[in-house]
Amino acid sequence: MGRLDGKVAIVTGGARGQGEAEVRLFAAEGAKVVVSDVRADLGQALADELGDSAAFFRHDVSQEEEWDAAVAFATERFGPPTVLVNNAGIAHGAPIAQHSLEDFERLVAVNQVGVFLGTKAVIAPMTAAGGGSIVNISSGAGLRATKYLIGYAATKYAVTGMTACAALELARHNIRVNSIHPGLVDTPMLGSNTPEMTAGMLKGTPLRRMGEPMEIARVALFLASDEASYMTGAHVPVDGGVTV
């Protein structure tokens, strides 16, 4: 028996990195998974590999009408979504004085507006299904200061706040909302860091190594599953001990 048997999940940014690990693990645990991403080549290939358990939907999380289409696609293909992992994200780092407004607004559109729209979009289907679980991928940068990440941190603190507000408001519909706060995880996103930034972050990591995408996915699996049935509004660091 799978830990997500009977669940229909949408994983945004599911084509690679942590999202890909979540898609693979959720499908292996019995969920039907919509792989949502702007990267159609990778997303389609992943869904094809997983066969009947997964379907790809090209989806820009910053666009409201595309959320309606994504939920309709999931519902038609597998049934109303009962799990949403708001994982899609982009990174950008710069000293404040050099951080352009354009980059700031790009971060807000994907990392912040995307989570807001996703949360809105699944309330009706999850309520109709008797409940659901929303897992927001924030960051360590959504819990404490990180040098040169003012724009990224603004959006990740926003995700922390939206997680708390949504948990409070949606509990009456039996919709649980929790956030994961990864530390340094070995994904293509780290390509936007300078080697010095990555080395500095590793120095502050008690376990002295990066996390693997599957180490985040396993926590997302727990929060998505009924095993976490009394857990909502939690901000869970998965960061090799940085938070201590």
Ligand SMILES: NC(=O)c1ccc[n+]([C@@H]2O[C@H](COP(=O)([O-])OP(=O)(O)OC[C@H]3O[C@@H](n4cnc5c(N)ncnc54)[C@H](O)[C@@H]3O)[C@@H](O)[C@H]2O)c1
């Ligand atoms: N890698 C890390 O060290 C780290 C640390 C903390 C938090 N995070 C967060 O984890 C999440 C996953 O990141 P990752 O490390 O797997 O990075 P990644 O770059 O490998 O994956 C991000 C995915 O999001 C997709 N995406 C980007 N913009 C999108 C949009 N507008 N609509 C839909 N999809 C979009 C990308 O195509 C990509 O597939 C992000 O929210 C990121 O901020 C990452």
